[in-house]
Amino acid sequence: MGFFDKLKEGLTKTRTNITNGLDTLFGDYSQVDDDFFENLEEILIMADVGMKATDAIISKMKERVREEHIKEPDKVKEALIETISEQIKPCDDAYDFADQKAVVLVVGVNGVGKTTSIGKLAMGLKEHGKRVVLAAADTFRAGAIEQLKVWADRSGSDFVAQEEGSDPAAVVYEAIDIYNSRNADILICDTAGRLHNKKNLMEELSKINRILERKLPDVRKEVFLVLDATTGQNAISQVREFVSVCRPTGIILTKMDGSAKGGIVIAISSEFDIPVKYIGVGEHPEDLQKFDPKEFMRAIFYADKD
C-alpha cells in the first residue's frame, strides 16, 4: 500500500475537517481570483510551509497564471504540484548506498524518531540481503541503547554498544572495527537527540564524523537527518544547525501518518539542497517508505479524485 493510500485510510478513521477544507478549495472556486489565492495561502500555511516559502510560491503561481492565461483552479493546482514536486524530488542516486559498502549516520533532535527509523531501515536492508551493524552512539538518553538493541534483535543486525554515558565516538570507533572484521555491508549509527542549539553536543557529532572520515575513507557516507512532520518553522533552524556540522545527505520525514502535512520540507528545499529520501508512516517495519514528491503534494491538497 502506498503512503497516500495509507494516509487516506488514516484520515477516514477520524473527523476530517481540515481535509474537507482542502477538498472544497478546488471544488468551490470556479475562477482563479484573489479569494482563490487567499485560500491557497491558507492551505499552505496550515500545512506548515511557512510564510516566506508560501509567499514565494503564491507570487510564482500568480505570475504563471498571468503569463499562461490559466483560468481553471484545477490547472493551477496541477501546475503547483508539478513545480514543487520537481523542486523537492530526491536525486537519481539517492538510494544507491543500499547496494554499496556504506555507513549511515542518523541525526536529529530529541523525539523525532531516530531510533525507530534506524530499526525500520535495518529491517529493510536485511530483507534486501545486506549484513548490517547498528551502533548505539546515543549514550545520553536513558533507554536509548536498550531501544536500539530491540531493533537489532528484530532485524538480526550486529549490535555495538557501551554503557550509558560513555563517549559516543568510542562506540562508533568500536563499531567500525566490528563492521570491518565481520565484513558487513552497512553500518548505521544512532546518535543522541541533540537539541541543535547545544554546542557541546554538536561537537560530539563532528567528532564522530571525523572518525568515520578517517577510518572508513573509501566507504560511502550518508548522513540522514530525521525530521518530525509535525514540527513547524523550527525545523528550518534544525536543518541549518545540522548542516553546519555534518552535511546531511538526506532527510527522513517521520510521523506522516498523523494529520500533519510536513509542508516544512518545501520551505527547507528552497533554502537547502537536501532531498527528502524516506518518510515514516507508521510503527511497523514496512512503514518506512521512499519519498514520492507527487504523492506528498497531493496529500497537501488532498483531493479524492486522481
Add this chain to the structure above:
Amino acid sequence: MAFESLTERFQNIFNNLRGKAKLDAEDVHTAMKEVKLALLEADVNFKVVKDFVKETKAKAIGAEVFESLSPGQTVIRIVRDELIHLMGDTAAELELKPQNQVTVIMMAGLQGAGKTTTAAKLGGIYKSKGRRVLLAACDVYRPAAIDQLKTNGEKLGVEVFSMGTGISPVEIAKSAYDKAVSDKYSILIIDTAGRLHIDENMMQELKDIKAAVNVDYTLLTVDAMTGQDAVTVAEEFSEKVGVDGLIVTKLDGDTKGGAALSIRAVTGKPIYFAGMGEKLTDLQVFYPDRMASRIIGMGDILSLIEKAEETVDLEKQKKVTEHLRKSQFTYDDFLTQMEQMKKMGGISGILSMLPGMKGFDADQIDQSQFTRIESMILSMTREERANPKLMSPSRKRRIAAGSGTDIADVNRMVKQFEQMQKFMKQMNGMKKHGNLNSLFGRNLFRGKGLF
C-alpha cells in the same frame, strides 16, 4: 538567521509616527499585519492568529497612546497584554489532594513529545516538595520505554512501578493505583505510550485507564516545536479522552513555541509546566507573560532574573548590589558574578534568554574564557581588585605575566569588566522594578530600546 523580532520590525515602521494621542485605524492595521506575520512565524495556528488579530484590532483602534510610548509601542503592548490574557493571565498550579490521599496524574500525547522524561521530572518536582511519588510505567509498546522511566526515576530518587510489557496498560495502572493507596503514596504519575490522535484503539486505551483508576489530571504533553497541527492534536485529545491541562516541552533555545498559545486557545485548559532543557531539573512553572514575550520576540528577561535569583548566592550578591548602588563595581564583584553566571548555565544560557540576542550565536563565546579571566583577576593585588581605577599599563603587564596571558588578553578582560559593570547596573535597575515596564524606552542592547 533568526527571525527578525517583532520589536525590530515595529521600529522600522513606526519611526516616523510620533506625537499622536490616539491610535487610528491605519496605524493599527499596519501594525497588526506585522503581528500576524510574527505569530505565524512562531507557529501559532492560522485560525487562532486570524481570530486574535481581529479581536485585538478592535481593541486597539481608538485606544489611547500610552504616555512615553510611540503608537507602535502602544500596539505591541496591547498585543502583549492580549497574548498573556489568551494564555491564562497567571501561572497555574495543580491542586493536589491532602497528603493522605492519592492524586493521580496521567500523561498523554503524541510519540516523541517527551512524556516519559517529563513524567520523571514532574515526579522529581513533587518529591522535592515533600510528597511521596510513584511513577507507573504504562508504555508497553515502545521498546525500552520502561527502562527509560526507571533510569530517570532512579536518578531523581522517585520510585517506578512496572510490570513489564506483557500486561495491558489498564491493568498496570490499576495495580499501580492499588499500590499507591496501600503504601500511602500521595501522587501517582502514569506514563503512557505516545499515540496518534487519529488512532481510535489507542485513544480508547486512555479512556479505559481513566475509567479504571480515578485520574485527577490528564495532562497533554505537547512539543513546543509543533507546527500548525498542534491544534488538531489538542482538539482530538480533548474530545476523545478529555484533557485537564497541558505541558509544553522542548521550549528552549530559539524555539518560539507558538504551539503553546494555539493549544491553550483551543482547549481553554491551563498550561501547568514548560520543559526548558534536557536536564531533569529543567521543568518549570509556565508563565503566560514570559511566553507572550517570547512569541513576539522580547526574549525572556523575567525568566533570567528569576533564574539569577535562584542560583545566586544571596550574601555575595548583596555585596555586589551594595557596591552597585554606590557605583563601585569592583573586580571582586566581577569574580563573584562570573562564578554565579557559571552556575546559571554559562554565558550562552544567559544570552539565549535575552531579547535582541536571537541572531547572536552565544556559542561563539569560548567558555574557557571564564577560567582565563578568573586567573587574571586572581593575579591582581587586593587593592587592584577593590579599586578598578588603579589599573595602569605596568600593572597590566604584571597581571599578564602572573596569569600566563598577554597584555592584549588583559586589555580585553578590562573591557569586559567595564561592559559587565554597565550590564549589572541595568540588571539591577530592572530587578528593583520587578517588571518589564522599566525597560520601556531604555537603551539596553545595541543602543536601541526594547520597544
